[in-house]
Ligand SMILES: Nc1nc2c(ncn2[C@@H]2O[C@H](COP(=O)(O)OP(=O)(O)OP(=O)(O)O)[C@@H](O)[C@H]2O)c(=O)[nH]1
């Protein structure tokens with residue numbers, strides 16, 4: 034279950050042509066991929082560090098040689114030109130999305146007369162609806178084929194029951210992300226990599242006139258009906274800010290009334306959408322955030338650092354980040370009884386600072 038085993042966790046950016054996917058990708062990753070490009074193109078891929086104020090604060094205290102943040106990967110998918118303009122995904126995109134762990138739908142809400150809209154008018158609600166239908170239809174085709182196949186083989190087993198249940202859910206117009214699965218079913222489903230089952234969020238690319246508007250694309254209602262988190266983002270401005278030297282960014286944001294760092298917010302949003310949390314290790318050599326899944330045990334966390342630590346696990350000295358900061362040092366936290374000795378099965382909490390005792 035450790036993300037390390039499957040490489041880094043991936044978020045796929047999807048959306049209709051000219052919705053600003055590459056602009057958003059650049060804004061988030063600091064890359065300089067070509068925007069407004071035409072013709073067939075490769076996907077843009079970048080691994081980014083997850084901003085974490087806890088790592089910064091611990092580094093102030095420990096003055097380590099090295100400071101390491103958690104990471105996630107973003108994939109910006111370019112639909113082929115001249116493909117059906119009422120569809121956001123073509124077959125190349127589908128291949129790439131198979132191993133995405135979560136999706137972010139970039140919805141165009143910005144107006145820009147210089148940028149042709151593939152569907153003539155800017156209409157965020159319509160785009161959300163139709164991309165949703167597209168995802169569901171793709172899944173439905175996969176499931177129909179599978180059910181047919183299993184019926185031919187006279188297999189009325191657990192997998193068959195599951196396929197039939199998923200198919201019925203899609204036929205009633207609902208995405209698989211709104212269906213509950215047992216752990217066993219979830220495991221069976223994984224190899225199908227169904228798109229409407231992947232965690233997804235909406236990123237409303239709102240344009241500068243939407244700044245400060247509480248619901249710039251008018252998307253909040255449909256987002257909650259579909260069980261999707263919604264974040265609004267001004268791609269073009271964010272990309273511009275990210276291109277500035279770091280010391281000039283805050284002033285620029287303030288001047289434009291851009292509010293809190295939406296880039297940070299979005300990355301942290303994506304991280305938690307992936308079901309990820311961080312535990313922390315701190316010492317003179319390194320202060321570091323490590324990625325695990327929500328619900329992972331102490332022994333899993335140990336394994337993320339090293340398989341020897343997992344194998345020889347004895348105990349984990351654990352203190353919540355907030356308790357540590359309140360105490361001011363590890364010695365004081367111990368004095369106050371805030372440092373616990375946890376066993377293998379302890380369920381690690383986001384922000385736990387851990388020191389593993391192990392035998393090799
Ligand atoms: N005014 C304004 N223009 C934007 C914004 N975001 C993107 N654009 C412009 O829209 C055009 C398309 O942006 P891209 O980021 O290339 O869009 P895309 O979704 O990657 O496009 P494809 O890869 O071709 O599907 C570019 O000319 C951008 O400068 C925005 O927030 N405001």
Ligand SMILES: [Mg+2]
Pocket residue numbers: 054055056068069109110111
């Ligand atoms: Mg693009």
